[in-house]
Amino acid sequence: DAGITQSPRHKVTETGTPVTLRCHQTENHRYMYWYRQDPGHGLRLIHYSYGVKDTDKGEVSDGYSVSRSKTEDFLLTLESATSSQTSVYFCAISESRDEQFFGPGTRLTVL
Amino acid sequence: KQEVTQIPAALSVPEGENLVLNCSFTDSAIYNLQWFRQDPGKGLTSLLLIQSSQREQTSGRLNASLDKSSGRSTLYIAASQPGDSATYLCAVSTDSWGKLQFGAGTQVVVTP
Numbered sequence: 373d374a375g376i377t378q379s380p381r382h383k384v385t386e387t388g389t390p391v392t393l394r395c396h397q398t399e400n401h402r403y404m405y406w407y408r409q410d411p412g413h414g415l416r417l418i419h420y421s422y423g424v425k426d427t428d429k430g431e432v433s434d435g436y437s438v439s440r441s442k443t444e445d446f447l448l449t450l451e452s453a454t455s456s457q458t459s460v461y462f463c464a465i466s467e468s469r470d471e472q473f474f475g476p477g478t479r480l481t482v483l
Numbered sequence: 484k485q486e487v488t489q490i491p492a493a494l495s496v497p498e499g500e501n502l503v504l505n506c507s508f509t510d511s512a513i514y515n516l517q518w519f520r521q522d523p524g525k526g527l528t529s530l531l532l533i534q535s536s537q538r539e540q541t542s543g544r545l546n547a548s549l550d551k552s553s554g555r556s557t558l559y560i561a562a563s564q565p566g567d568s569a570t571y572l573c574a575v576s577t578d579s580w581g582k583l584q585f586g587a588g589t590q591v592v593v594t595p
Binding site: 473 | 514517519586587
């Protein structure tokens, strides 16, 4: 298995609070992605990174920001969490923009 | 916009039967197509990656075909086992950044 961890694995928070999810990889892969998975919508791309400090928006980026200060870490921040951001968040990595490997996911509940 | 569809949404087969899972996409200009498996409450496990220039890929009991011109891919799982029960997702990459567009998945149950 690719060396990808996500933290926390579960989180419950309240509307309006900031939340940061972390994705950590030990594979030294250049490309990293954040997806969210929701019933009825499947998996959708939030943001992605193609190198340290190089990031761009995906399909559903509103309300989210990302940062990547080191190759191994990709952070996803919800500046002010809303109930619509209740979801399961997955991080993925890729060495060459081809095969992607996914982390175990973070289940986030916003009350 | 690329649309990825997986039919059927759910499938139940007896053990030993071959599984045939379908994936269709609306824009044939893809870079690659990837099949994943997801167990309940778990992350995605990559099964097969097919490059746009390839027609098929095989790994053990799994075989995936790709017909770009018709916008279709099929995942075959031979001699199904109860351990194959999971949701199977296909995803296409339509640009050089590797961004994936996913189908909704096919939930498979293999009964002993």
